[in-house]
Amino acid sequence: MTKVAVLGAAGGIGQPLSLLLKLDDNVDDLALFDVVNVPGVGADLFHINTDAKISYHLKSDDNGTGLQNALQGADIVIIPAGVPRKPGMTRDDLFKINGGICADLATGIATTCPEALVMVISNPVNSTVPIFAEVFKKHGSYHPKRLFGVTWLDSVRANSFMAQVSNSIPSSLDVKVVGGHSGDTIVPLYSVTAAQEYGRLSEEQESALIHRVQFGGDEVVQAKQGAGSATLSMAYAGYRFLRTFLEIDDDAEELPVESCYIPLDDSIKGAKETKAYLKELTGEDIEFFAMPCELSFDGVEAIQFDLLKNANEKERELIKVCANTLTGNINKGVSFIKG
Ligand SMILES: NC(=O)C1=CN([C@@H]2O[C@H](COP(=O)(O)OP(=O)(O)OC[C@H]3O[C@@H](n4cnc5c(N)ncnc54)[C@H](O)[C@@H]3O)[C@@H](O)[C@H]2O)C=CC1
Numbered sequence: 625m626t627k628v629a630v631l632g633a634a635g636g637i638g639q640p641l642s643l644l645l646k647l648d649d650n651v652d653d654l655a656l657f658d659v660v661n662v663p664g665v666g667a668d669l670f671h672i673n674t675d676a677k678i679s680y681h682l683k684s685d686d687n688g689t690g691l692q693n694a695l696q697g698a699d700i701v702i703i704p705a706g707v708p709r710k711p712g713m714t715r716d717d718l719f720k721i722n723g724g725i726c727a728d729l730a731t732g733i734a735t736t737c738p739e740a741l742v743m744v745i746s747n748p749v750n751s752t753v754p755i756f757a758e759v760f761k762k763h764g765s766y767h768p769k770r771l772f773g774v775t776w777l778d779s780v781r782a783n784s785f786m787a788q789v790s791n792s793i794p795s796s797l798d799v800k801v802v803g804g805h806s807g808d809t810i811v812p813l814y815s816v817t818a819a820q821e822y823g824r825l826s827e828e829q830e831s832a833l834i835h836r837v838q839f840g841g842d843e844v845v846q847a848k849q850g851a852g853s854a855t856l857s858m859a860y861a862g863y864r865f866l867r868t869f870l871e872i873d874d875d876a877e878e879l880p881v882e883s884c885y886i887p888l889d890d891s892i893k894g895a896k897e898t899k900a901y902l903k904e905l906t907g908e909d910i911e912f913f914a915m916p917c918e919l920s921f922d923g924v925e926a927i928q929f930d931l932l933k934n935a936n937e938k939e940r941e942l943i944k945v946c947a948n949t950l951t952g953n954i955n956k957g958v959s960f961i962k963g
Pocket residue numbers: 631632633634635636637638657658659660704705706707708709718722725728729744745746747748749774775776777778805852853854855858
């Protein structure tokens with residue numbers, strides 16, 4: 625029996641994400657939570673005759689216990705709650721409002737389903753994931769292997785944009801992206817994970833492609849003209865990342881590998897090596913970083929450190945730039961809770 629809770633289920637991402645989860649045979653129980661509009665979304669999805677059981681909860685339900693009811697017994701919690709960007713804003717401009725929302729939701733998780741896999745979509749991911757970590761630490765329920773920032777959309781874009789420029793089949797690509805989830809903290813490892821296609825590009829095409837992946841979010845924000853940011857591609861990316869866990873086959877010889885933004889905690893295999901490598905390359909002590917990870921239902925089993933080591937000179941330079949911004953973003957999230 626697998627229970628998935630979606631926090632922010634009535635939003636632009638939350639609705640299509642909840643639909644995709646309702647269609648997945650591996651989800652037995654789907655709990656939808658929001659501060660508004662969730663009864664309508666829940667009633668609508670309830671009419672779909674797939675087997676996943678639906679429940680929906682407003683924050684104000686049952687004397688304010690809606691969040692606890694949604695989270696009770698959840699194995700996986702996915703969080704697209706919060707405010708999206710408008711043109712001219714950075715993700716960091718969302719920090720104050722979304723930071724507060726994330727801190728409240730993290731408290732609910734820590735006190736209701738502390739063992740769940742927690743997948744954070746809310747921006748700025750570079751800072752909101754450290755907020756979750758600090759709240760969990762406060763409550764003595766921090767499981768670094770089980771906390772993820774969802775950065776899968778960066779891989780989705782890296783694949784789509786590469787397919788366009790190299791005239792290859794989008795679904796045949798599996799580009800791993802490292803770093804963080806905003807502008808120059810996003811580093812696609814094309815030379816390592818799409819070497820053949822990348823090798824066919826000119827220097828200018830390479831730079832334009834990397835820039836487009838780093839600022840792909842802005843492309844959608846501008847096209848939506850004030851009506852929000854990526855929702856459909858994000859719902860797809862969030863679902864595909866989550867589905868990795870639903871489909872884990874205990875008997876398979878190899879674990880699935882996906883990029884996600886995780887704590888570089890010493891308890892995770894490969895974290896020490898990753899941190900040491902980043903320190904040597906960038907001079908920074910980096911505590912959270914998106915890396916390709918081997919995933920099981922227990923969380924991150926190992927970081928695929930070798931992929932990082934194989935980055936080419938240009939990608940190593942990008943990682944240096946990333947480190948500078950990312951360290952500030954992480955510290956901001958940590959101080960939000962620790963003061
Ligand atoms: N990680 C990533 O790659 C991406 C992240 N995002 C981020 O995802 C977040 C959501 O984006 P959208 O769905 O477009 O926004 P939206 O405004 O359409 O939906 C957000 C939902 O969160 C709900 N909400 C607000 N406070 C809440 C609380 N305390 N508890 C539960 N729900 C709450 C709202 O009522 C709303 O239904 C934004 O922060 C956005 O920047 C968006 C795209 C990609």
